[in-house]
Amino acid sequence: LFKYTYAVINRTAEGHLKPPPVSEAFSGSGFNIVILQLLVFVLMGALVTAAAMLGGSILMMLAIAFVVLGLPASIMVLAMERSVGAAVNPLNLAVLISRIGTPYFLLYGYLILLTLASGAAQDFAVTHFPLWVAQPLAGFLNSTFTLILFHMLGYLLFQYQEELGFASDIQDDDDLAGRQHRDRSSRLDADLDMNIKDGNYDRAQAILKDALKKDRNDPRRLEQLYLLLTARNDVSELYRYHPRLMAWLAGRNDGDALNELIRSLQTLEPNFQVDDAELALSCATALYHRQHFKPALRLLQDFHKRFPDSAQLAPAYLLAAQVLANGLQQWEKASAFVTYVQKRCHGHPAHQHIDVWLEQVNNREPLKGPKASFEIAE
Missing domain, CATH: 1.25.40 (Serine Threonine Protein Phosphatase 5, Tetratricopeptide repeat)
Structure with missing residues (x-):
């Protein structure tokens, strides 16, 4: 379980939100992380024991508080550096906590709630089920909550990678793809804006239609096409694109715009009806919620x-x-x-x-x- 949880934290820290294959838990390599984690626990226990021997109960409670507060940070340091010394070094832990800042303490509070929920669920299993059912169920619940905890720690590493001084493998590619997509989108918007200001509405319409060939259901392009066609009162093109436009409007629950679109389509085809059952129902629902009762009934006729x-x-x-x-x-x-x-x-x-x-x-x-x-x- 510990071997797999560290595979989870590393994979999440690299920006992958899908879990690693379960086979990684049983592969022959990588078990050293389990030994390292056990050593960390032993050293933390030794710290608490030494505090109790030297300073009594008050110093022991302070040591426990420090160990519990630093445990998530220790796990993250161990996942990154694979070093017991780094994972128990108070300076390393303090630096990591300070770089993350307030979100670390929010996560810490959430992890406490998560631990309490795990304990409550396991207690419920032991109390309400026979022992032969309760034991594997409690083990399953404990394993599940542990995986959730490590996944959250991995995501915190991914989220604050710049502050912590490392870069995930997937991040650069994602940023590049995202920038390229934003650049293309910005250029298209600028081209549209220029053509509309110059009165080249046919050119602007052609740009949008071409964009929708590449991504049929792009909500931004559908909105721009809808506004352009409505402003031009181009009913024939509205009719051509009406399934996608109606699905987009229904997804926004925009019953008022749906009602206006249907009215426009009825000028071209008085007996207009929607040919898709799910689309007819979703559009009728949006119309009903905006109190366009007769158009809603017409779609359900x-x-x-x-x-x-x-x-x-x-x-x-x-x-x-x-x-x-x-x-x-x-x-x-x-x-x-x-x-x-x-x-x-x-x-x-x-x-x-x-x-x-x-x-x-x-x-x-x-x-x-x-x-x-x-x-x-x-």
């Missing part, structure tokens, strides 16, 4: 005919019921949609709560579905 095999049928018709009941006060129609879900959507998870919906609609109460319950079944 004949949902069972347009998408007969869709897993979104039950949530779509329950949303339609909410629109009718909560928005338009049409309780009979709302009841019809809830009843349809009751009869036709037996396999959907929402079906188990359908009685709550029916009770609400029959009592002409706002349709909110079931309340959350935190009761544990006996």
